[in-house]
Amino acid sequence: MGTVTTRGLFITFEGGDGAGKSTQVALLTEYLRGRGLEVLHTREPGGTELGLALREAVLHSKNEIVPRAEALIYAADRANNIATRVRPALERGEIVLQDRYLDSSVAYQGSGRDLGADEIRDLSLWATDGVLPDITVLLDIDPVEGRARVTAQRGGLDRLEAEGREFHERVRATFLALAEAEPQRFLVVDATLAPEVIAAQVRARVDAALAAAHPGQASA
Template identity: 85%
Template sequence: MGTVTTRGLFITFEGGDGAGKSTQVALLTEYLRGRELEVLHTREPGGTDLGLALREVLLHSENEIVPRAEALIYAADRANNIATRVRPALERGAIVLQDRYLDSSVAYQGSGRDLGAEEIRDLSLWATEGLLPDVSVLLDIDPVSGRERVAAQRGGLDRLEAESRDFHERVRAKFLELAAAEPSRFLVVDASLAPEAIAELVQARVDAALAAREVGA
């Protein structure tokens, strides 16, 4: 018997603002499609039509959004994205590359907003019926450097990017704590490396995950 693929692969990209997640998602998409693999690229917030509307509220609204409401809006976006885009793609064997997932909520709302990491994780797991990534790439960056990158690229900061340095330091620390707790899922990469060097590390980890998903004969 030959090998058969049981399920798609769910790969998420995490990290502070300006870490280069979008660049790495694009590079990995090109790499995988070059191997004639089906790839779905999505993001949170904003992976669906509903998500785009929620993204505008979360990141650019001038109205006050209290922390608990913010966490619930992210969870609503996540529930819809997973149910309508991610799960169907995984069930047909596609590779899903997602810019941010539940670890971002744990870091930003759980730690940055001080709402409680376990509570926010439980909320996300409820919203997604327990779906966890196969691989999570954490692009680790100093918050000051990250926000300088964002400001240089876009000329301004959104609601979360404009939070205090202390907020972003708490977010970074929580990301690193999450990665240390689940080394089999996380790949931690220094985001100050050249994009091509980062891409090679990511590709090697994904290649290993692709080999592991094949069951055999």
């Protein structure tokens, strides 16, 4: 299998809770490394040591966290993750696979918490100095099924997962609206499909992006 080199590529995975983002990130990581590519896997919140502390605070703390504070915690985690991990990896020419990014904040805090989608997007862009993904994979799932998956896997829900159905319906609708507004960036996949079927759709989109960046190189 030949080694392929490429410029840095930033790929994010979005979707409701229980959509299978972690599984797809792992499958794509294995595939790309098998092609000889350097891959960085990170997540939000929790992609850095600071992020781990912020993740514990925002998702598992028993203390009250008001919506605006919640949004700022996510923005702080995002700023640190991009500056210390993502941007350096992209500058080295690596492929970055990230579990959640600014679209999650737009959906969960902007719409779910009703803080305003535009305001939350602007906050994230300021925090990251305007970094946007090259590809965003949206794993779409009905919130009821997603919650059932999470409960079966972990036996409990974090602060955001435990919000009511209306909250999660707003989140899902916002994700789909974002994808419709930016079809060149988003790949929307039915998260109820078999993991290997989803993975094949994701690989096809990523392969196309790599081929466009380096049209003279083989895909394997």
